[in-house]
Amino acid sequence: MAFRFDDDATLLTPLMVGDTFAGNRVFMAPLTRSRAQDDGTPSYLAAQYYAQRASAGLVITEATAVSRTANGAYVNTPGIYTDRHQQKWAEITSAVHDEGGRIFMQLWHVGRMGHPDISGVQPVAPSAVAADMTAHTPAGRKPLVVPRALAIEEIPGIVADFRAAARRAVDAGMDGVEIHGANGYLLHQFTSDVVNHRTDAYGGSPENRARLTAEVVEAVVDEIGPGRVGLRISPGNGVGDVREIDPIPTYEALLDRIAPLGIAYLHVSIDPTRTTFGVIRALWPGVFVLNTGRDTGTDFCQLESFAQWGAVSAVSVGRAFLANPDLIDRLVVGAELNEPDVATFYAPGPVGYIDYPTLAELEARKSA
Numbered sequence: 001m002a003f004r005f006d007d008d009a010t011l012l013t014p015l016m017v018g019d020t021f022a023g024n025r026v027f028m029a030p031l032t033r034s035r036a037q038d039d040g041t042p043s044y045l046a047a048q049y050y051a052q053r054a055s056a057g058l059v060i061t062e063a064t065a066v067s068r069t070a071n072g073a074y075v076n077t078p079g080i081y082t083d084r085h086q087q088k089w090a091e092i093t094s095a096v097h098d099e100g101g102r103i104f105m106q107l108w109h110v111g112r113m114g115h116p117d118i119s120g121v122q123p124v125a126p127s128a129v130a131a132d133m134t135a136h137t138p139a140g141r142k143p144l145v146v147p148r149a150l151a152i153e154e155i156p157g158i159v160a161d162f163r164a165a166a167r168r169a170v171d172a173g174m175d176g177v178e179i180h181g182a183n184g185y186l187l188h189q190f191t192s193d194v195v196n197h198r199t200d201a202y203g204g205s206p207e208n209r210a211r212l213t214a215e216v217v218e219a220v221v222d223e224i225g226p227g228r229v230g231l232r233i234s235p236g237n238g239v240g241d242v243r244e245i246d247p248i249p250t251y252e253a254l255l256d257r258i259a260p261l262g263i264a265y266l267h268v269s270i271d272p273t274r275t276t277f278g279v280i281r282a283l284w285p286g287v288f289v290l291n292t293g294r295d296t297g298t299d300f301c302q303l304e305s306f307a308q309w310g311a312v313s314a315v316s317v318g319r320a321f322l323a324n325p326d327l328i329d330r331l332v333v334g335a336e337l338n339e340p341d342v343a344t345f346y347a348p349g350p351v352g353y354i355d356y357p358t359l360a361e362l363e364a365r366k367s368a
């Protein structure tokens with residue numbers, strides 16, 4: 001059933017997100033679309049795709065690798081570690097800005113989710129523990145491999161990769177970056193009390209497991225300023241076979257350490273009915289963006305009441321934006337939404353990428 005925002009809906013009001021003015025509080029969640037070129041340069045269609053969705057309060061890009069080793073969980077995912085990558089991203093940011101939008105790039109290291117058949121390199125992780133999952137390699141589905149545990153001397157290099165990628169992102173015109181600390185990728189692998197078996201300064205206690213994410217946030221803040229930095233976390237969501245037995249102390253250690261930096265936002269992917277949601281919310285003094293991670297991500301009625309109560313500052317929406325480039329317009333007038341086509345989420349080419357019709361296009365087709 002279609003949902004229509006009231007004229008005075010909180011989610012339709014503007015918000016300062018660090019240094020960035022967001023025209024509304026419905027953000028586009030990061031969405032991997034597997035259409036990048038083979039060298040990690042974004043697709044030729046990506047500028048059009050993102051520009052179509054520029055009416056989101058903030059567009060958060062698909063996860064974008066900070067180095068070659070950081071890439072390779074899926075085929076054709078983009079990077080931000082070469083001049084060519086940066087040039088194409090600059091076209092994308094211009095296209096979004098030309099439409100009046102704002103855009104942050106999600107910075108990503110896949111860690112043990114990488115597959116050598118995709119990346120050409122052995123994946124790295126906090127510990128030599130494989131995820132019990134398969135990857136879609138060019139030769140079909142294959143089990144993920146046992147990653148190489150990072151030596152402690154290599155960790156500053158990982159932090160430096162995030163810093164350099166953030167610099168490139170901003171130089172390409174991004175309004176900011178979102179550090180991907182969620183969904184089972186490298187930083188989440190470090191925070192987990194199940195996957196991280198280290199006995200050095202990056203394992204063991206909550207403070208130690210939170211250390212790498214905190215160091216990445218600190219380095220990126222130092223490079224581009226706190227008002228241009230967001231962080232995504234997904235406490236206890238188990239995605240990517242990264243389980244957490246006792247997530248709260250770890251996220252408490254992380255958020256206590258980074259809260260004084262005054263970053264632009266914290267983006268939390270969590271089921272809001274879980275008690276962890278309330279605990280994490282209470283730990284964060286700044287802009288708090290919720291992604292429910294449920295099919296009810298499009299339950300805008302509930303999301304609007306969260307915003308009205310002040311439980312969240314903004315929300316992010318994934319699949320509804322994927323299928324509805326003019327999502328905000330549709331929510332304002334109470335129009336039906338296009339259904340996302342799962343079969344083309346990660347398929348190459350324009351179909352299911354830049355061809356979802358806007359309301360105006362649907363009406364033009366009807367009257368033609």
Ligand SMILES: Cc1cc2nc3c(=O)[nH]c(=O)nc-3n(C[C@H](O)[C@H](O)[C@H](O)COP(=O)(O)O)c2cc1C
Binds near residue numbers: 033
């Ligand atoms: C096709 C697809 C790709 C995704 N890619 C990413 C990604 O690159 N980074 C990320 O943090 N989350 C990613 N997610 C998770 C979404 O950001 C979001 O949390 C999820 O879709 C739930 O929100 P929704 O119900 O509004 O779609 C992806 C989800 C989908 C469906």
